[in-house]
Amino acid sequence: MTRWLKRGSADAPAQIFVRHAQVACAEKRFRDAAALFVEALKIKPSNGPLHVQAGHMFKEAGDLVQAERHYDAARALMPGDADLALQLGHFYKTAGRLGAAVDSYQRALSIEPGLGAAEQELANMRRAGLGTLNEPGAYRAPTVDPFRGEDARHPFDPEVARSFATMAPAQLPRPFREMVRRSEPSQNLIQFGVRLNTYWGLLRVARGIEVVRGFCISTEPLTEVVAFVNGLPVHRGPMKGPYDLEYEPDRGRIHKYVFNIWIDFSAFVPGHYDLELRFLDSMMEWRTLGEPFVVEAPLREEDHPESDAIVNLPPGDGTLEERIAARPSAIHEAVRPNMLPEIGxxxxxxxxxxxxxxxxxxxxxxxxxxxxxxxxxxxxxxxxxxxxxxxxxxxxxxxxxxxxxxxxxxxxxxxxxxxxxxxxxxxxxxxxxxxxxxxxxxxxxxxxxxxxxxxxxxxxxxxxxxxxxxxxxxxxxxxxxxxxxxxxxxxxxxxxxxLLKTSAKVIKRTDLDRARLEQFGIGADERYAVLHTGARIIFSRWPHYSKLAERLHRDTDLKILLFTDRAKLLDELPEDIRGSDRFIVIDRQLPFDDFDAVLGFASVYVGNDSGPKHLASLRGVPVVSIHSARINWSEWGQEHTGVVITRKLPCAGCSIYHDVDDCGKDFTCITAITLDDVYGAVRRYV
The missing domain is CATH 3.40.50.2000 (Glycogen Phosphorylase B;)
Known part of the structure; x- marks a missing residue:
């Protein structure tokens, strides 16, 4: 490494840091080595090879963010270096970003045609199943039909084959076996694909971007999870936790750790695969969980617009999480079209x-x-x-x-x-x-x-x-x-x-009049918006009602009627709005007829996935429903009026209810719905 530094008084301090970094690397003190290379870079900031070595050390230390920062700096300084492109391919593969790894290996070959290491890496990735769905003969059916012992070349549907075997199976899919370092911990895979009939039996099926979600129970702290598909790393990231176990008598001894991994299987050739999850503990030992599964062609959003679990992404930079987070929220019309249109x-x-x-x-x-x-x-x-x-x-x-x-x-x-x-x-x-x-x-x-x-x-x-x-x-x-x-x-x-058409109809009450609203400070001709912040399931509550109230107060002439059981929410509002006669707070349960009247005469209602939104919609009020992805909006969104706002995420449909620590993504399905998303929907009606 010292060959990268010219001898002389200006370079001598940098050489000292480099030599100490070499010693730290040899002793596998990678974070110390990374810090020493960073010190050398303060003296020689434009030295590309030093950035490469800093990237290597941060990668070995598990700090992929800092590693990528130094690799990117090296690439800017050495854009035509084939070895650097190769090393970037290795880095992206380690990080589980296979698309970027392929691009880097191909870039290395474009710089240095015939570079053996890059060709070998690409060949290994193809053998593991990475490819494109348009490749001829891409379906990885076995050469020998396990049901007949004959050459399997019929273009049959994989789910049909098993059902109509003309002989008893001579070979079954390999059974799942969990490999662990010792009898504890317990590992649980909660959500990954759906179990469907396949050529290889009833197995989990991955179609496009999928979630791999679950938890581990362990006495040793778990720090990291790495996911492999046929030996290729497709994800590397931290575990969430530790969380206390509700019914565990010795809470100081054993804890729960959660993982919620998003993986794009679109680039894998359809066929049979093995998923392996490796969990690193504080003793630097791995525990492993394995699961066979099948890859099929991705489902398309345009074919199933009602599904929030189907996420299609064009090629792009950034992690899968960043690219999904950058998408706008989905706005669904509450009035459903026929589920079976144009039956011919x-x-x-x-x-x-x-x-x-x-x-x-x-x-x-x-x-x-x-x-x-x-x-x-x-x-x-x-x-x-x-x-x-x-x-x-x-x-x-x-x-x-x-x-x-x-x-x-x-x-x-x-x-x-x-x-x-x-x-x-x-x-x-x-x-x-x-x-x-x-x-x-x-x-x-x-x-x-x-x-x-x-x-x-x-x-x-x-x-x-x-x-x-x-x-x-x-x-x-x-x-x-x-x-x-x-x-x-x-x-x-x-x-x-x-299924042909909804039976839901608006039912207005004629026995209630606006006089009931006077007790809440709403006059006979005054227009108002109802913001209902509550929901029985706490984590399904949208966190930005105070900001929405402020914007509606400043940008419209509506009165704002806010239902809340959170005293602190009022502290989030500017003082002038809290004291305004256009801002009304209700923090108690009303008699049903009063509540029905307040909802039924509103110009617009904004609320979480809870009962009041259904009542407001039943009365014909425009409803803006902010819906978490724990259950499908198409099942529990209101049916009469307004819109339902959601996030399209691969983990949609998680059904989390009691075990709130199972999410692993901090309930991004509700927290990532922005103020602009909701305000824009509200302005449609006011």
Whole structure:
């Protein structure tokens, strides 16, 4: 390293720091070494190699922020250095930023074509599954079909293959095994993808940007978590904690540590992978948690605009968290469109016995009644073709010879028959595919329909249905089903009809008048906004109501009526607003009729995900609802008026309720909704 410094009086002090840094590095005192290189850089700030060495030491010490700062400084000083580009690739790979690592390795090759180390790194990353979804033959199905022992080259849907195996599996997905340093700690993976049928069985499936969230219980402090996919590091960051365990008698001995990791799987070729999480403790030892999973093509926001859990990002600089945080909040219209718009073609599947078909007739007739102009296509077994034709309700029929194997105790369909059926169904361009069978044997056939919306009785072993019904009418003694099969199918079809449009309607009260508002200082003709700061779930409360009240007071002529149980909130307001006759605070529970009147005559209502917003919406008041992502806004947002403001995040749908320390992201789903987001929505109505 001293070769980078010219000998002479001006450089001698820098050389001293460098020599001491070398000693610290050899003794693995990386933070000390980094500090010594920084001192040398104060003397020689434009020395690129010194910045590289400082970056190396900070990287080894685990301070990736400072490491990147020095690597960037070195790159500015040495833009044409191939080795530096290679080292940056190593750094980004260590940090779990694989896209930046690939760019750096490719930059190294552009500077020095044939650079072996860069070529080897890129080859290793491709072998681990990093690629593009547009590569020919990208799907990583096994060379040998585990169900038949033959060459697997059929372009079947992976979720269909397992269900219709013509032989018992000769090879199962490898079982999950947890490897730990000792019997404690306990590691728990709470949220990662969804379990779906895949070629390799019922496994977690990652589609695009996903969350890997969970916690560890440990007596040793846990400081860092590193995530690997097929051996490639995809994330490195600190653990959150320690948190006390509510029911732990010895709270000083054992604690809870939380991780909430966002990973973009879009660049991985679809197929089977292994996730490995490594947790570093204060003794500098690792504990490891493993989980097999499957990568599939990302879902697209434009196809599912109602989902806050689907996040698509264009290529860009910065970490995944920074790029997601930079996106604006989502503004959803409260009045929902039909969930099943423009139904032109429906597949009705009943591929089993004669009695099953007869019992389905009332449901089929009800379906025709609900969709009189849709093309209704029946998929039926050979024994039921003539019966289906005699009903005069089907526009076309497709025969499926779905025979039952007594040996395997299920129905089977060869790969070739699956492909023929797919080709037969494709020209119909189905909007909906419905399996009328309560048996689970035929559910996977829906995947061959090509329909974007699939429907049937709930099946825990094929959870790819767009919607499912799980009704049951129990016998009081044996708890078996007591409703007739035909009744259950009609019930299923009627539930489908309920999805067509909302039944929610505005209901105004005519027995209340504005005179009730005088007790709150609101005159007969005065316009006012209601800000309701409360919510039963504390962490779902938006933190910026005082700033919103201030802006509305300054920029509009509205009176501001603030419901709050937080005395400190008033201290956040300027004194002139607190003393204004346009600012009214209610810090007590009102009689229902008074509360109903205050909400019902408001010009606009702003509140969290809580009951009052639903009441205000029921009365026809424009409602701006600030909704945390713990549950879907489409389920619990108001339905009548206004908008729902959310953040699109991969961990949306966490369902956190009691265990508030499970978040790991400081509830960014609510705290990152800005004042401008809410104020802009409010101004739509005032």
């Amino acid at each position: 073609s429906i597949l009705v599947m009943r591929v089993d016995q004669l009695g099953d078909m007869v019992a389905s007739i009332p449901g089929i007739l009800r379906l025709r009644e609900l969709f009189p102009t849709a093309k209704l296509v029946g998929a039926v077994g050979p024994a039921n073709v003539d019966l289906a034709r005699s009903l005069n309700v089907f526009d076309d029929l497709v025969v499926v010879d779905f025979r039952e194997s007594m040996e395997l105790r299920t129905r089977v369909l060869s790969w070739e028959a699956q492909e023929r059926l797919r080709e037969q169904l494709a020209p119909f361009k189905f909007d909906i595919a419905i399996d009328l069978s309560q048996s689970l044997m035929s559910r996977s056939l829906l995947a061959l329909s090509g329909a974007p919306f699939t429907y049937g009785f709930k099946d825990p072993n094929w959870p790819r249905l767009s919607a499912a019904v799980d009704d049951a009418f129990y016998d009081p003694k044996n708890r078996r089903e007591s409703a007739s099969h035909s009744t259950r199918i009609v019930t299923m079809i009627d539930r489908l009809a309920a």
